[in-house]
Amino acid sequence: MKLQNTIFLALCCTLGLFTKKLIGPFSNVITDALHIPGGISTAFSLMFLVVAAGITGQKWSATLMGAVQSVLALAFGMVGSMGILAPIGYILPGVAIDLMVTLRRGRKGDLTVRLFFANVLASMIAALSADLLVFHLPGLALTVYLSVAATSGGICGYLAGILYGRLRATNLFQDNKEMEE
Amino acid sequence: MKHKKTLLAAILILGLVTMLFAVFYLNKREKTEAGEVLMVQDGKSRKLRLDQLELSAFSGTIFNRKGEQKTVSGEGVRLSDVTGTSGFSEVILTSDDAYNAVVKVEEVDQAWLWIENGEARLLVFSDQNARRDVKHVVRIEVK
Numbered sequence: 001m002k003l004q005n006t007i008f009l010a011l012c013c014t015l016g017l018f019t020k021k022l023i024g025p026f027s028n029v030i031t032d033a034l035h036i037p038g039g040i041s042t043a044f045s046l047m048f049l050v051v052a053a054g055i056t057g058q059k060w061s062a063t064l065m066g067a068v069q070s071v072l073a074l075a076f077g078m079v080g081s082m083g084i085l086a087p088i089g090y091i092l093p094g095v096a097i098d099l100m101v102t103l104r105r106g107r108k109g110d111l112t113v114r115l116f117f118a119n120v121l122a123s124m125i126a127a128l129s130a131d132l133l134v135f136h137l138p139g140l141a142l143t144v145y146l147s148v149a150a151t152s153g154g155i156c157g158y159l160a161g162i163l164y165g166r167l168r169a170t171n172l173f174q175d176n177k178e179m180e181e
Numbered sequence: 182m183k184h185k186k187t188l189l190a191a192i193l194i195l196g197l198v199t200m201l202f203a204v205f206y207l208n209k210r211e212k213t214e215a216g217e218v219l220m221v222q223d224g225k226s227r228k229l230r231l232d233q234l235e236l237s238a239f240s241g242t243i244f245n246r247k248g249e250q251k252t253v254s255g256e257g258v259r260l261s262d263v264t265g266t267s268g269f270s271e272v273i274l275t276s277d278d279a280y281n282a283v284v285k286v287e288e289v290d291q292a293w294l295w296i297e298n299g300e301a302r303l304l305v306f307s308d309q310n311a312r313r314d315v316k317h318v319v320r321i322e323v324k
Contacts, residue, residue, distance in 0.1 A: 083246065113183075116191070144203050
């Protein structure tokens with residue numbers, strides 16, 4: 001793995017973890033109005049993992065970032081409502097991103113579309129794992145919670161595509177052989 | 182970006198589906214006024230006014246979401262004073278955002294409803310984590 005890619009993964013890993021706290025108050029306004037326990041800020045946090053996986057193209061990089069994030073979250077006490085089970089909520093979305101992005105390299109299809117669906121899928125998996133482990137929401141509340149996660153995942157996935165395009169256009173990652181054209 | 186219109190259309194569809202579910206959910210959910218808790222027991226539901234409860238002082242240690250031990254004190258009611266201590270197996274307490282926790286009949290003496298600023302919060306003093314820290318309780322179902 002190139003040093004440049006490793007530094008970029010580390011940067012996105014940290015950004016993903018800490019921007020979640022920044023967007024939290026804004027997302028709470030929406031989730032409080034909908035009477036659901038969350039689902040928006042995670043999608044934004046996962047956007048950085050999606051961009052990093054897209055740019056570096058390293059196999060299992062999103063899973064690795066999720067694992068590092070979970071260790072950092074446990075160390076800083078940023079475990080939210082999942083407590084000690086927080087690593088599951090970080091690692092499973094990372095696996096979903098890898099399955100959609102880094103493990104499908106070279107296949108047909110536009111990468112920005114895969115980034116979009118990777119963010120949607122990862123957000124929904126994060127929401128579902130939080131529900132199974134902690135929230136245990138009843139049917140209709142769970143449906144709203146998951147659809148909010150999917151929508152915010154879609155918006156952030158679209159933003160991830162834009163970020164990917166802009167980063168690809170810079171000279172920073174020009175010699176990155178794993179990056180798709 | 183290629184497929185820009187397709188992706189924006191997908192976001193729009195997801196947003197519309199979410200709105201549809203949200204409207205249905207918000208219309209269907211039980212509504213309680215501020216300072217009230219819906220109590221469901223023996224198949225009957227009634228509104229419990231928090232300002233009409235006889236509060237007593239409590240103090241104890243709980244674990245917050247970071248796993249740190251914390252001493253809390255305030256005014257509230259023992260859960261058993263609201264539900265009784267027999268004739269049921271568990272109590273399900275649900276918050277305004279649908280987060281819920283179950284308190285078994287043998288634990289009701291350890292559970293308190295902390296009443297502060299017209300809101301009830303569940304505290305279970307025997308717990309080693311914050312899983313059952315239900316804030317803004319709006320529904321108590323005795324099963």
